[in-house]
Amino acid sequence: MVVISMDNNPLLETRDLRVEVSGIPILVGVDLAFRAGQVYAILGPNASGKSTLAKTIMGLPEYRITGGDILFNGTSIQNKSITERARMGIAYAFQTPPRISGVKLDDFICRVCPDYQCTDVHDALMGETCVCKQILYDDFERLGIRNLANRDLNDGFSGGESKRSELFQVLSMRPKIMFLDEPDSGLDYDSLKTVGRELKAIKEKHDVTLVIISHHRYILEFLEVDAVYILQRGRLVYTGDMSDIPVLEEKGYEKFLAEMTG
Amino acid sequence: MPSDDTKKRARSAKEKTAPYGSDLDLDKYEYSPSKSGDLESIDDLSEKDRALVREVGFDPAQERVSGSFIQFDNETLLADVLLQQKGLEVLPTNLALQKYDWLHDYLWNAVPVDTDKYTARSELEEYNGYFIRAAAGARIEMPVQSCLILKKNRFVQNVHNIVIAEEGSELHVITGCATPSNVEHSLHLGVTEFYVKKKARLTFTMVHRWSEKTDVRPRTATLVEDNGTFISSYAILSSPKSIQAFPKVRLIGTGAKADLYSVVYGSRKSKYDIGGSLSLEATKSSGKVISRSIATDECEIIARGDLVGLSSETKGRLECDGLLVSNSAVIRAVPMLAARAEGTELSHEATIGKVGAEQLSYLMSRGLDEEEATSLIIRGFVKLKVPDLPPTLQKSIDDTIRMSLEGGM
Numbered sequence: 001m002v003v004i005s006m007d008n009n010p011l012l013e014t015r016d017l018r019v020e021v022s023g024i025p026i027l028v029g030v031d032l033a034f035r036a037g038q039v040y041a042i043l044g045p046n047a048s049g050k051s052t053l054a055k056t057i058m059g060l061p062e063y064r065i066t067g068g069d070i071l072f073n074g075t076s077i078q079n080k081s082i083t084e085r086a087r088m089g090i091a092y093a094f095q096t097p098p099r100i101s102g103v104k105l106d107d108f109i110c111r112v113c114p115d116y117q118c119t120d121v122h123d124a125l126m127g128e129t130c131v132c133k134q135i136l137y138d139d140f141e142r143l144g145i146r147n148l149a150n151r152d153l154n155d156g157f158s159g160g161e162s163k164r165s166e167l168f169q170v171l172s173m174r175p176k177i178m179f180l181d182e183p184d185s186g187l188d189y190d191s192l193k194t195v196g197r198e199l200k201a202i203k204e205k206h207d208v209t210l211v212i213i214s215h216h217r218y219i220l221e222f223l224e225v226d227a228v229y230i231l232q233r234g235r236l237v238y239t240g241d242m243s244d245i246p247v248l249e250e251k252g253y254e255k256f257l258a259e260m261t262g
Numbered sequence: 263m264p265s266d267d268t269k270k271r272a273r274s275a276k277e278k279t280a281p282y283g284s285d286l287d288l289d290k291y292e293y294s295p296s297k298s299g300d301l302e303s304i305d306d307l308s309e310k311d312r313a314l315v316r317e318v319g320f321d322p323a324q325e326r327v328s329g330s331f332i333q334f335d336n337e338t339l340l341a342d343v344l345l346q347q348k349g350l351e352v353l354p355t356n357l358a359l360q361k362y363d364w365l366h367d368y369l370w371n372a373v374p375v376d377t378d379k380y381t382a383r384s385e386l387e388e389y390n391g392y393f394i395r396a397a398a399g400a401r402i403e404m405p406v407q408s409c410l411i412l413k414k415n416r417f418v419q420n421v422h423n424i425v426i427a428e429e430g431s432e433l434h435v436i437t438g439c440a441t442p443s444n445v446e447h448s449l450h451l452g453v454t455e456f457y458v459k460k461k462a463r464l465t466f467t468m469v470h471r472w473s474e475k476t477d478v479r480p481r482t483a484t485l486v487e488d489n490g491t492f493i494s495s496y497a498i499l500s501s502p503k504s505i506q507a508f509p510k511v512r513l514i515g516t517g518a519k520a521d522l523y524s525v526v527y528g529s530r531k532s533k534y535d536i537g538g539s540l541s542l543e544a545t546k547s548s549g550k551v552i553s554r555s556i557a558t559d560e561c562e563i564i565a566r567g568d569l570v571g572l573s574s575e576t577k578g579r580l581e582c583d584g585l586l587v588s589n590s591a592v593i594r595a596v597p598m599l600a601a602r603a604e605g606t607e608l609s610h611e612a613t614i615g616k617v618g619a620e621q622l623s624y625l626m627s628r629g630l631d632e633e634e635a636t637s638l639i640i641r642g643f644v645k646l647k648v649p650d651l652p653p654t655l656q657k658s659i660d661d662t663i664r665m666s667l668e669g670g671m
Contacts, residue, residue, distance in 0.1 A: 060623050082626035092627055098620045102642025111638075112628040152642070169628060 009074060011036045011209055012057065012090070012177055018067035019049075019056045026052045028234040029068065034177060037206040041220045041245075042213045044231035045253045050213045051095065053231070054179035058092040059085045089176030093166035093183060100153040105165060106136060108153055113172035143168050144194050159186025167195060171202065177209040184219045196222045217249050230257065237261060268375055272385035275376035282566070283506025283535045286477055288383050291418045291449050294336055296390035298354055301339040304330065311411075318438020318469045319661070320409040331392045331408035335419055338390050349400025349431070351393070352408075355422050358393035365393070368424055372455040372483035372512075380479045384420055384451050391421040391453075396431035396462070405434035405467070405655060412441040412450050412476065423454040427462035427490070434465045434655060440500075441473040449477045456484035458492045460515065465493040467655055472502035474530055480507045488515030488544075495648045496524040497659060501532035501561065508566060510539040513547035513576075520549040525646045528561035528591065537566025537596070542576035542606060549577075555584045556640055557591035568598040571606025578607070584614035585643050587636070 010033035019027040027049045034040055042050050056063040057070055059082040069076050077085055100108075110116045116136045140146045145164045148157060157165060163183055170178050183199070184192055196219055202208050203223055214220060220228075221242065228245065230238035232253070238244075238260055248256045279285050301307070304322050307315070312322045315332065324330055329343040329352040338354040351358075359365050375385050391410075396402050412419040427433045439450065450472070458464045472478055486492050492511060511520040522538035538551040551567040567580035584593035595612040617639050625635035646659055 058627055060627075061619065081632075082623055083629060083631045086627050086629040094624060094627075098618060098624050100621055100625070100639060100642055102645035102647070103638060108628075112630065173629060 008035070010034055010071075011073065013071050014053070014057070014068065015071065016068035017053075017056070017070060018065065019052055019063050020066050021052065021062055021064070025066070026234055027056070030231070030234070030236050032229060032236055034209050034211060036176070036209055038226040039203050039210040039223055040212065041225045041228045042211060042231065043215070043228060043248070048231040049234045050231055051181055054092055054181055054211070054213060057085075057179065058082060058090060086173070091170040091173050091175035091178040093163075093170045093178065093180045095181040097154045097162060097166055099155045101155060103153045104150055105153055106140075106149040109136060109169060109172055112169070113174075115172060115174070139168070143198065144191065160188060160191045163187055164191065164195065167198060171198070175208060177211065179211045179213070181213045182215070183212060184214055184216050192218060195219070199223055217245055220245055232257060268370060268385060271376040272382040275382035276379055276386070278376065278378045278382065280378040280380060280479075280506065282508060282537075282564070283479070284504050284533060286449065286479070288379060288418075288449075290416070291447075292414075292416050293387045293418050293420065296336040296338070296356060296388045296420070298338050298357065301332070304332070304340060304342075307332075314411060314440060314442060315409045315438065318409055318440045318471050319436060319659075320407050320438050324407075326404055327407045328402050328404040329394070329406040331394070331406070332411070333390060333392070333409075333421070334411045335414050335417060336388065336390055341392065347402060349397035350402045350406070350433075351395045351397075352406055353393045355389070355391040355393050355424060358424070365424065368426065368455060368457060369422070370455075372457065372485050373453055373481050377481060380451055381453060381481050384422060384453050384481070387418070387420050389420040389422040389453075391423040393424050394433070394435055395426040396428060396433035398428040398459075399430045400428070401432045402434070403432070405436045407436045407438075409438040409440070410450070410452070411439075412445060412448050414448065415445055416447045418449045418451055421450070421452040421454075423452070424457075425454070425464065425466070426457045427459060427464040429459040430461045431459070432463045435467070436655065437466070437468045438471070439468070440471040441476045443473045445473045446475040448475070449479065452478075452480040452482075454480065454482040456482075456492065458484065458486040458490035458518075460488045460490060462487075463491045465651060465655065466495070467651075467659060468494070468496045469659070470496075470498040470502075470505070471500040472505070474501050474503060474532065476502045478502050478505040478507070480509070482507065482509035484509070484511040484520065486511065486513050486515060486518035486520055486547075489517040490515060490519070492520040493648065493651065494520075494522045495646055495651065495659060496522075497646060498525070498534065498536070499527045501528065501530040504533040504535075506535040508535075508537045508539060510541065511549065512541045512543055513549060514543050516544050516546050518544060518547040521648075522549070522551045523646055523648050524553045525644050526553070526555045526563055526565070527644055528555065528557045528563045529559045530561060531559070532561045534561065534563045535566070536564070537568065539568035539570070540578050541570045541572065542578055543572045545573045546575045547573065550579045550581065552581045553583070554644060554646070555582075555593050556587060556644060557584065557593045558587045560588070560590040562592045564594045564596060566596045566598070567610065569600070569608045569610070571601040571603055571608050573603050574605030576603070576606045578609075580610035580612075582610070582612040583643070584612075585640065586614065586616050587640065
């Protein structure tokens with residue numbers, strides 16, 4: 001008899017998830033499970049549906065579910081709004097976040113993140129300083145984006161700056177599960193290390209599930225991911241672990257998958 | 263005294279309709295003689311009036327200002343220069359015209375009296391307004407605050423303002439115009455002429471809060487001489503019945519510069535026809551016309567921008583952004599560029615759209631609900647960021663916009 005403790009239940013899972021965008025099927029039946037406190041890598045060739053999976057879980061409207069379900073703590077979240085999902089603890093770091101003019105990054109973080117919350121949100125929105133800012137600036141400094149604090153949200157951020165600002169925002173929300181869409185692309189070596197260190201620190205706390213969509217070996221190995229999922233043509237085609245990553249890099253998806261899945 | 267010729271020209275334009283904006287019947291209003299006020303100090307303002315002037319950014323406590331001017335209807339209540347502001351004058355226009363004979367040369371110089379029936383009528387009826395002047399070389403760092411309040415029904419507030427920044431001076435003027443919400447069928451006729459002399463620097467910040475049954479027809483023009491700078495920022499945050507304004511700046515001196523910023527938050531069934539015109543007449547002159555419009559409810563906004571390049575090595579830019587928050591509202595952007603000299607460089611960019619779905623999703627993914635996200639996008643959009651504006655002025659604009667949005671949203 002198999003005894004399943006509550007801890008073994010996935011925090012979030014997709015069951016036979018089918019998704020289309022503008023009438024074109026992208027995910028054609030994906031079953032995946034993410035457990036609390038674990039680190040996952042989602043890999044796969046271009047256009048395999050990796051970002052679609054994350055965006056659908058976040059609830060972005062252009063990703064239409066045509067079949068299957070998404071469960072969070074065992075309950076379907078299909079009918080929940082993006083806001084509700086965010087407040088439940090699901091976070092998604094955008095790959096190319098849109099520009100929001102007139103809204104400063106520091107004020108915005110103060111507004112959305114409980115840890116930095118100002119006593120007077122209006123004052124913060126209109127650019128007045130408040131007492132909470134110092135911790136905020138220290139944290140900006142740590143991620144090397146102190147220079148972005150007073151800039152409009154995503155306004156002219158470089159690729160690397162965007163990644164770090166996104167990471168900063170989702171981290172500050174204290175989510176239960178976070179999807180990072182290529183958090184390592186466009187980063188120079190130093191920034192890559194900064195981001196890696198930040199993610200490692202989160203992993204070591206064991207209270208957030210990290211799901212990383214990436215093409216690169218460095219960050220996944222540095223983090224010592226617990227599981228590797230490979231998507232291909234809208235399906236989960238392989239489940240493995242860290243040891244697969246070097247082999248995959250050497251052989252490429254086509255050959256690797258041909259050998260592994262026969 | 264105004265010459266007979268001026269009166270004659272005014273009479274000839276009495277029926278001349280304006281090219282833009284709905285046509286108003288000027289005979290259906292009451293006109294009244296202008297009066298000089300009897301208010302000894304701002305402290306004598308009633309609590310209600312204090313609240314009213316505060317709404318358009320006027321500080322009755324007069325902190326951080328160099329002077330103040332208040333006019334209710336056609337009655338000047340106060341024209342006051344604070345102590346130690348050497349080189350600054352603030353007077354009711356009528357008194358200034360009596361005091362300075364030379365001022366008649368400035369009257370109707372930037373704005374031709376026969377521009378249209380509104381300028382004509384303004385001349386033919388009694389008017390008042392403010393005369394503000396910074397003497398040559400005077401640096402008046404704190405702004406002069408003024409407010410023009412229209413309180414009577416079926417009434418014309420007829421204002422003629424003249425602002426002169428003499429050579430090498432620096433002057434900042436803030437004007438707030440408002441009507442209490444119960445005022446009906448009234449008209450604000452406002453003529454304003456700005457003169458920016460050589461190397462002078464003038465910033466003009468104006469906030470409008472009109473009631474929904476007021477029509478507003480400002481007629482504004484500016485002359486900027488060699489290396490002078492004129493920066494105007496204008497926010498209209500309430501919903502008058504109609505407003506049509508097309509301030510014109512003529513850059514007549516080498517290296518003259520002007521930037522016009524405006525924000526319109528349109529609501530109800532109001533009709534806004536707002537624009538800005540830059541005429542680059544002297545070599546090396548340059549400027550920008552930047553407008554932001556938000557259309558809600560059933561309002562109609564026409565945002566015009568006009569650049570005319572008449573000399574070499576000139577540069578002008580139009581930027582017009584519109585945000586549509588309702589399916590029953592309309593925004594039209596009308597950019598006009600005319601190059602009439604080799605070596606003039608004119609450009610424009612206009613974007614009009616709804617609140618972006620991607621922006622909404624993004625903010626919602628950070629835990630804001632749809633309403634909060636929309637409001638944040640709008641607040642961000644209307645934020646009027648004017649480079650080089652003194653921080654106190656920027657704050658005053660921010661505060662006023664914030665107050666208005668809180669009332670309107």
